[in-house]
Amino acid sequence: KQEVTQIPAALSVPEGENLVLNCSFTDSAIYNLQWFRQDPGKGLTSLLLIQSSQREQTSGRLNASLDKSSGRSTLYIAASQPGDSATYLCAVSLSSGSARQLTFGSGTQLTVLP
Amino acid sequence: DAGVIQSPRHEVTEMGQEVTLRCKPISGHDYLFWYRQTMMRGLELLIYFNNNVPIDDSGMPEDRFSAKMPNASFSTLKIQPSEPRDSAVYFCASSPAGGGYGYTFGSGTRLTVV
Numbered sequence: 001k002q003e004v005t006q007i008p009a010a011l012s013v014p015e016g017e018n019l020v021l022n023c024s025f026t027d028s029a030i031y032n033l034q035w036f037r038q039d040p041g042k043g044l045t046s047l048l049l050i051q052s053s054q055r056e057q058t059s060g061r062l063n064a065s066l067d068k069s070s071g072r073s074t075l076y077i078a079a080s081q082p083g084d085s086a087t088y089l090c091a092v093s094l095s096s097g098s099a100r101q102l103t104f105g106s107g108t109q110l111t112v113l114p
Numbered sequence: 115d116a117g118v119i120q121s122p123r124h125e126v127t128e129m130g131q132e133v134t135l136r137c138k139p140i141s142g143h144d145y146l147f148w149y150r151q152t153m154m155r156g157l158e159l160l161i162y163f164n165n166n167v168p169i170d171d172s173g174m175p176e177d178r179f180s181a182k183m184p185n186a187s188f189s190t191l192k193i194q195p196s197e198p199r200d201s202a203v204y205f206c207a208s209s210p211a212g213g214g215y216g217y218t219f220g221s222g223t224r225l226t227v228v
Contacts (some may be wrong), residue, residue, distance in 0.1 A: 034216050042221065043205060049216040075220075089157070101147060101170070102207075102217060104157040 002027045004092060006105035013080055014113050023090035023110045027069050034102065035064050035075050036089045044089065048075070067104040080112045118220035120206050121196075126226045132194040135223045137206030138187055148181055148191050151203045151222070160204075163189065163205040196227045 003026045013019050023033075032051050048057045048064040050073070055082040056065040063076040073090055087109045091102040119138040129134050139146045147162040161171040166183045174181070178197070183189040193200055208221045 012195065037221075041224075044219040046206075046216055046218065091157075101159045101162055102157075103159075106156045 002092060002094060002103045004105040006088075006090060006108050008108060009106065010109040010110040010111075012113060014041075015082060016081060017080050018076070018078050019080055019110070021077070021088050021110070022088075023073040023105055024069045025073075025092050025103075027092075027094065028071050029030050030033060030068060030092045030094060032091060033064075033066055033073050033092045035062075035073075038089060038107070039088045040086075047088075052107065074106070077110075080110075081113045082114045084112050085110055118206055118218050120204075120220035120223050121149050121183075122223060123221065124224045124226075126228065127196055129197055129227055131197045131227075132192065133196045133200075133225060135191040135206075135225070137189045137191070137220060139189070139206070139208030140218055141187065142210065143208035145209040146183060146189050147207045147209070148189070149205040149207065149219075151205060156162075157205070160191070176212050193225075198227045201226050209225070 005024045034049045035047045037047050038044050048059055050057050050064055050066045052068055061078040066073045068076045078093045087107040088096050089107045090102055093102050121136045144165050148160040149157050150160055151157045161181045162169055163183045179193055181191045195215045203222045203224050205219050205222045207217045209217045
């Protein structure tokens with residue numbers, strides 16, 4: 001059974017700092033990995049999607065990397081801003097069959113202090 | 115496209131009552147997923163459909179839960195009878211065939227059973 005772990009569970013940084021969020025998964029036979037952002041009381045917003053054949057994806061100040069063999073992904077946020085404060089979730093979908101359900105980590109709650 | 119649309123946004127009901135949650139997926143998406151989010155258990159997959167057919171309902175907690183997808187543009191999740199431990203945020207998500215483009219989540223329905 002696929003298990004997804006995110007470390008740290010919570011992180012507080014001063015504005016302007018670069019930071020890295022970590023995600024690890026136990027089954028390397030993934031189809032893709034997706035990073036989401038969730039604001040308090042809100043739904044999930046997709047940030048980046050990395051296919052299993054890719055090593056990284058970038059969107060603005062965000063960069064996500066994937067090392068499938070070691071079962072790890074990182075989300076790098078450059079020049080953090082108070083508006084980046086949210087919970088960040090990573091999720092993987094497995095390669096087997098036609099199943100595309102996601103297995104989520106428990107998230108990292110990020111607070112960027114002004 | 116307006117994205118995945120869920121209704122209602124909030125639902126407060128008394129224990130024992132029937133609750134119906136609704137979801138309209140993105141047009142053209144072949145997969146539809148129902149997730150539940152709680153503080154204790156995070157995001158859990160309840161059931162998913164492919165081309166309106168239920169594929170895996172192993173995450174449905176009890177017989178009190180049922181889901182239907184009568185057509186490609188509508189799905190319901192029903193709880194009958196509802197219990198306080200069903201209180202959670204219920205998310206609907208959809209994905210194109212193959213899943214290569216990732217998932218889009220709705221804003222969720224916050225259910226409170228008193």
